[in-house]
Amino acid sequence: MAAIAPRLPGVRQRRKAARPHELLEAALTLFVEKGLAATRAEEVAKLAGVSKGTLYLYYPSKDELFKAVVRAYLTQVIAEGHELVEQFEGNTSDLLHLLAHTWWSRVGASKASGLLVLIMAEARNFPELAQFYVDEVVAPSHALLARVVQRGIDRNEFRPMDVTSVVHALIAPIQFLILYRQCTSVCTANPVPLDPERFMTTQIELLLRGLEVRHPVIPNELPSPNT
Template sequence: MSTPVATPTHPPRQRRKEARPQELIDAALELFAEKGFAATRSEEVAARAGVAKGTLYLYYPSKEELLKAVISQRLSSEIAAVTEYARGYRGSCDSLLREVFTEWWSRVFDSPTSAVFKLVITEVRNFPDIAAFYRGAVVEPATALVGEIVERGIRSGEFRPIDVHGTVMSLVFPMIMLCLHKHSLGACAPATEMMDPHGFIRQHVDIVLHGLRADPSASARGVA
């Protein structure tokens, strides 16, 4: 029995102009990825960010603009970071690819960024702006980065000659799928949690790189 108060107690107002945009984006990413953009009410986003309905609109002029901010904010920085990471690496393409994917995976899977993939898959068709942005800021740089390494490996004879773009997708697609899974079926209650995702990715990269290796006997024959 708490002391009954007649006056409707307003939650204490906080002025936090600087922090709000990020808090709203974080809340929105969670909810949009969980329920979809259309099924998320803007009031829910505000509530999860700890503000009132109207406050959201002080920072983003509409729910749609919020969506665009959510998507553009997370991804570009990750790609840039990994590209930087790969620059100037010395060693075999095999080990560089292992490094790159391990790095990327560690940044993405356990972070909220993993949810962005679901959001993009789900919403591009409704918001063409997003398609253009995602292609230019994510798909192209990432494809270029990995594609160049694979290409180098083929030219050096480390990998057998094979379609480069397809190889990139063979490497990357399962990682994205795992992100999607995490935010869809994987988030549904009574799941026998599918193996350790980090272990899976390590094994997946290993299998693919194994499958890329130039056939030693063939190359032996070719060299001989």
């Protein structure tokens, strides 16, 4: 009789360690595709390849699962943005460009961007989760960008302006970009395609034109008529 190969505990441990990520990835996919209300726990478990009981061991309710998705795919990126600002030594205009394009590669170009559309569509049905989204994503995002704008003002790179209004002006084009892509992604043809990277660069450059300190150019003194 052939010997039964022993189980490898290391493999099982690695599989168990990866399970939360697999559950969150499955939940993100279904939340974005079907919406929060229509997504069922058994569907998430099936997509992740586990039982519903296993899902509940990690996330005891759909609300807790949604919160974990937001923390993993959005809150973490904002926290990394603060670390980037802390370490960045260049000028603030370059920092804004870097933050915008990093955000797009990590969030905007991924399924996670659909969370904004989801919360806008279902906020009235899930007011507590909408408040959670504001506390975990909206407020920290504003704080991050306000920190950057204030940095530019303090370094005399930006003109003194109302920081809150500037932050809203920075965020609005990003929200438009997400909504535009979500709406046009289902179209078979789009007569007005939009390149996300170019769009963000253009928007930031337009804003910087209004923010940056423009030092007056002093013309050379005219030569004396006696010389």
